[in-house]
Amino acid sequence: MAIVALYRDDTRHPQAQACAACEVRSQALFGVLDDAGLDRIHTRIASLDLAPDENVYGRGDAGQAVFTIRSGIVRFERSTEHGDRRIVRLAGRGDLIGQEALLQRPYADEAIACTPVQLCRLPRHLVDELAAATGGLPRELMHRWQSALDAAESWVADLSTGPARRRLLRLLERLTALTEPGQTVWMPRRDEIGAMLDITVETASRMISQLRRDGVLALAGARHATVDGKALALALRADAA
Amino acid sequence: MAIVALYRDDTRHPQAQACAACEVRSQALFGVLDDAGLDRIHTRIASLDLAPDENVYGRGDAGQAVFTIRSGIVRFERSTEHGDRRIVRLAGRGDLIGQEALLQRPYADEAIACTPVQLCRLPRHLVDELAAATGGLPRELMHRWQSALDAAESWVADLSTGPARRRLLRLLERLTALTEPGQTVWMPRRDEIGAMLDITVETASRMISQLRRDGVLALAGARHATVDGKALALALRADAA
């Protein structure tokens, strides 16, 4: 894990410039802050780069920071006492993760990079100070929480319901939604798909092979694929009947 | 649905007395308010009583209020386009539900009474005013959101993972946790169990019969049962192996 201090004092607030230029700022937590507000938060935000399968934090860790995802995909997983794990949610560009740290609670899940991931690390105290100073931040935080809740509930309804094929189709929908337009879709390892959908690696592999034959999916190198949106929608409709 | 105005002005703030005497106040949203704070919120909180299968609100409704559960169990469900529904979470005594209304978002799920339910209805504007006036309330709200998120994620990990028998055992764990000590456990209809665990009514029935034979469970009248905690824990341990 590489940690880089983004913001320094060597010129007049270049840090604010950096944040102002940040490509996810409008959708990120501090979108509500004006440029003056950005001045105050320099030198305390760190940028991290994680490789796939590196973890952002672990369940139970006493967290001191929340994170904004600048790029990449992060998974949240929980494992039972007996070693079997289950992925309960995904997060992507613009999402805020680890919010429970703001409440001085330990992190609720393992958060692990799926793809190469770029994060901004925001110390808890910084967010506390900003929340006290600015009116809009608590409301923005509540929006984040609600979004996470919605994602978790729809994970139950969409990805934990029905036969394996339908679950996989819905997963593909989500993965394409997490992808920048024009990019190839990130394709999880088969055992990751298993942990997302509660199926075995063999079933995951079989379903993917089937979708390839159906023209929904075309593998494109390791861990990537292209998805035919029309065929996907069609398959979902046919499948539900 | 019966709506009763709890608080009237005929004597000196009996409303505050009622809230002060409320049995869930310490765990409820306004536990952070002092008695003086309670004075301000009279006449605007309504008490509702719902019968089983009455719904608190519907998905997509433009909500104007949040609710505190004083007693009973509420389920949250989502249904796909094609009529099949899935229960994604339960809430019980002391829980706050419908929080998305505070963000002026439509309700994310159907919220439906499982048992007879007693609610307090808190208008959005009231919560807004209190949040502006008192320091602790936003933080308390964030705690509520985090609890809901945790419940939704563990619903994936516990109740949507593994074979039917294990899911049912874990559901029984939760149902006993939602029950006041000394009370009998609420037993959902078989089709509700199906919607919670993504199994059919027949499978649910078979599993329950099996657990009865195993001494984990004893039905006690319509929609109620007693659960042998030790046998349940034992069954869960044996089952995981």
Add this chain to the structure above:
DNA sequence: CGAGCCGTTGAGGGGATTCAAGCTCAGTGG
């Protein structure tokens, strides 16, 4: 008392798992 809802149980079939073998491919060391 018949109708309908809810729960239970059985028989049969199907989808997912389990067990097993072979494949590709990247990394390693002879």
Add this chain to the structure above:
DNA sequence: CCACTGAGCTTGAATCCCCTCAACGGCTCG
């Protein structure tokens, strides 16, 4: 350079768990 190795992916065959279809009993209620 290339066999060797192991991880990840795929496919097949057999088994099993759960679903589907069906019938029946208890219960409430019009």
